Amino acid sequence: MQNIINLFRVNKVRVAYGIGDYAICLYWSGVSLYLLYFYTDVVGISPLMAGWIYALGIAWDALTDPFMGYMAERTRSKMGSYRPYIYYGSIPLALSFVLLLWMPPFEGTLLFIFLLVVNLFHRTCFTIVSVPYSSLTARITDDSDERTKLTTARMLAASFGTFSISALAFPIVLLFGSGEESIGFIYLGLIAGLTAIIILGITVYFVQERPFEFTKEELPSFSEVLKSVSNNYPFWIVFSAILILISTYLMFNNNLIYFSKYALGFHEYQGLILGIMSGSTLLAIPLWAYLAIKLGKKNTWMLSMTSLFIGFSIFYFYPISELRELLYILSFIGFGNGATGVLFWSMLPDTIEYGEWKTGIRTESSLYGFMTFAQKGAIAFAAVILGMILTNIGFEPNQDQTPETLSSLKALMSLIPLIGVFISLVLIYFYPIDRNFHQKLIEDIESRKTQNA
Numbered sequence: 106m107q108n109i110i111n112l113f114r115v116n117k118v119r120v121a122y123g124i125g126d127y128a129i130c131l132y133w134s135g136v137s138l139y140l141l142y143f144y145t146d147v148v149g150i151s152p153l154m155a156g157w158i159y160a161l162g163i164a165w166d167a168l169t170d171p172f173m174g175y176m177a178e179r180t181r182s183k184m185g186s187y188r189p190y191i192y193y194g195s196i197p198l199a200l201s202f203v204l205l206l207w208m209p210p211f212e213g214t215l216l217f218i219f220l221l222v223v224n225l226f227h228r229t230c231f232t233i234v235s236v237p238y239s240s241l242t243a244r245i246t247d248d249s250d251e252r253t254k255l256t257t258a259r260m261l262a263a264s265f266g267t268f269s270i271s272a273l274a275f276p277i278v279l280l281f282g283s284g285e286e287s288i289g290f291i292y293l294g295l296i297a298g299l300t301a302i303i304i305l306g307i308t309v310y311f312v313q314e315r316p317f318e319f320t321k322e323e324l325p326s327f328s329e330v331l332k333s334v335s336n337n338y339p340f341w342i343v344f345s346a347i348l349i350l351i352s353t354y355l356m357f358n359n360n361l362i363y364f365s366k367y368a369l370g371f372h373e374y375q376g377l378i379l380g381i382m383s384g385s386t387l388l389a390i391p392l393w394a395y396l397a398i399k400l401g402k403k404n405t406w407m408l409s410m411t412s413l414f415i416g417f418s419i420f421y422f423y424p425i426s427e428l429r430e431l432l433y434i435l436s437f438i439g440f441g442n443g444a445t446g447v448l449f450w451s452m453l454p455d456t457i458e459y460g461e462w463k464t465g466i467r468t469e470s471s472l473y474g475f476m477t478f479a480q481k482g483a484i485a486f487a488a489v490i491l492g493m494i495l496t497n498i499g500f501e502p503n504q505d506q507t508p509e510t511l512s513s514l515k516a517l518m519s520l521i522p523l524i525g526v527f528i529s530l531v532l533i534y535f536y537p538i539d540r541n542f543h544q545k546l547i548e549d550i551e552s553r554k555t556q557n558a
Contacts, residue, residue, distance in 0.1 A: 116254075121311030122241060123258030125191070128301035128308075129235055130266030132202055135297060136227075137355070138379065139274060139290075140205070141488075142362050144220070145502040147286050148208050152500055154217060156492020162224035163485035166232055170481065173236040185314035187237035187244065194233040195305040199298030201227035206294040208287040234305070243454045244314040253402075256451040257394035263446060264387035270297065272380025333466040339538050340456035344476060346406075346532040347449045352483040353525025354442075356491060357417070357518045361435075363500070364518060368511045371428055378428075382435040389443030402448050403536045409444030410530035414523060416441050421519035455538050462546045465553075491517075 144155035173190075180186045205227045209219050242255055274293055282289025334340065361379065366372040397405045416438035425431050453476065461467040498513035500506065506514075538546075 117311055118245065118313075119255055119258040121308050122245065122255055123260075123262040124304050125238055125308035125312075126259045126263035127266035127269075128195075128304040129238060130263040131270050131297040131301050132198065132231055133235075134267040134270045134383075135202070135274070135293070136205070137358060138271060138362070141359055141491075143206060143290060147290065148216075148220070149502070150216070150220075152495040152502070153492045156488050156490075156495070158217070158220050158224055160485040160488035160492075161221060162228045163481045163488060165225045166228045167479070167482040167485060169229060169232045170236050173232050174240065177237045177240060184309070185244070187241050187314060188309045188312065190233050190237040191305055192309045194230060195302045198227075198230040198234050199302050201230040202298050202301075203291060203294035206290040208290070238308070239450070241312060241314065242450065243457055245312065246315075252454050253394060253397055253447070253451040257390065257447055259450065260394075260443075260446040261387065261390050264383060264390055264443065268380060268383040268387050271383040272376050274379075275375040329466050333460045333464045336463055337456055337460040339459050339536060340453075342532055342536045343449065343452050343456060344479065346529040346536075347445070348480055348483050349525045349532075350445060350529040351480060352487040353522045355484060355487045356521040357420075357438075359488075359491060360514060360518045363495075364511075364514055365431070367506045368514065369425065369428075369431065371431070374428060378431065378435065381432045382439040385436040385439030386443040389440040390447055393444035394447050397444075397448060397451065401539050402452050403533055403539065405444060406448050406533045406536075407530060409441050409448070410526050410533070412441030412444075413438065413526045414530070417519045417523045417526065421515065421523070452536070452538070455543050458543065458546045458550065459538060462550055 140159055141152075141155050144150050144158065145152055150158075177187050177190055180189065182189050184192065201223070204223050207223075209216065211219050242252055242259075245255060246252060277293045277296060278286050278289030280289070281292035361382075362375060365375060365378050371378060393405060393409060396408065400408070416434065420434050420438065423430070423434065425434065457467065494517055495514075498517070499510045500514070
């Protein structure tokens with residue numbers, strides 16, 4: 106009991122760092138939940154074209170994230186290495202989000218080019234802020250349990266950000282748009298952007314970075330970084346598990362609005378539907394964090410994946426017809442999903458120490474950048490596949506869908522995530538780092554530093 110009390114004891118650094126992800130997730134979840142819908146049902150382009158624009162934006166992210174990590178790790182300023190990017194990048198990021206949700210008065214090729222350029226601009230602004238923010242975890246502390254607490258604070262805020270954008274986006278769109286969703290989405294961008302600017306300012310003000318123990322000239326070269334990452338097999342396990350999970354979960358997440366609107370006729374309840382799922386994720390995070398400390402991160406991952414597997418199976422096999430039935434199932438899925446962020450973002454920093462212990466080379470931003478490179482590359486690929494599948498099953502925006510299309514949509518939303526969950530569970534079974542092993546890594550690293558001093 107004392108452990109869980111200590112876990113949530115008020116700590117201004119944990120709070121200030123954690124709430125930064127509230128702002129990040131206003132953008133991330135705003136894009137992941139609504140951009141495809143905005144493109145198809147508001148702007149009026151085809152699912153295939155929407156999928157390509159979405160995918161190219163994420164793929165651009167995949168290219169810029171490692172470069173951003175490489176740059177941030179080599180930045181030295183009075184504010185530190187990472188915080189300047191968060192501070193100066195917050196306003197351009199907010200403006201780009203508003204522009205992203207504006208319906209331009211263009212058609213055909215010009216419309217496609219405009220949407221794509223705006224998407225790339227927003228993704229660049231997002232990278233400038235999000236990669237340095239994610240890298241801060243390893244700069245605040247090297248204690249594994251404290252990282253779990255920091256990550257728990259972050260994931261609570263991130264889930265609350267997702268909950269906020271999930272529950273309030275459509276009410277905002279409908280209220281301020283007065284029936285014109287295109288106008289309502291602009292107001293959504295303005296409100297989310299202004300909120301994010303304020304919150305990221307709080308993070309920058311209260312969070313301090315530990316100084317690097319070496320100058321930027323002493324940082325490893327790009328080839329040395331690649332060597333360190335290639336020999337870091339715990340990283341590859343975590344990397345592969347989260348990659349397959351996120352890219353397959355996208356099939357469920359991005360289709361939930363379509364399923365609720367066209368298969369069930371619950372479009373007016375979108376805020377409630379998305380809010381319930383993200384709210385259950387938010388409420389589950391403290392429990393999963395507590396279990397991670399008590400049972401270990403690996404065992405908790407196995408437990409959470411089992412929960413998700415059951416949830417997606419119920420969604421596929423149960424003939425959902427009423428709103429409350431959908432909400433019950435989404436609550437269960439959201440509960441299982443609450444563990445993934447906490448565990449992934451607290452396991453990833455531990456692999457940094459493993460890499461340093463194994464090769465003598467420490468990589469932080471570069472590793473985070475590489476992680477997001479592959480992660481977003483996989484999401485981009487999945488988005489293109491999603492657009493193709495929606496077209497092939499006969500999906501047409503703002504039209505009545507055939508029974509065959511709706512049946513295929515439900516299968517797409519559940520069977521592909523089920524495969525991803527199963528593979529992720531198997532991969533994490535081989536993850537080697539527990540609390541004792543990580544403590545040994547830290548002690549060995551410190552011992553080498555003392556011997557070389």
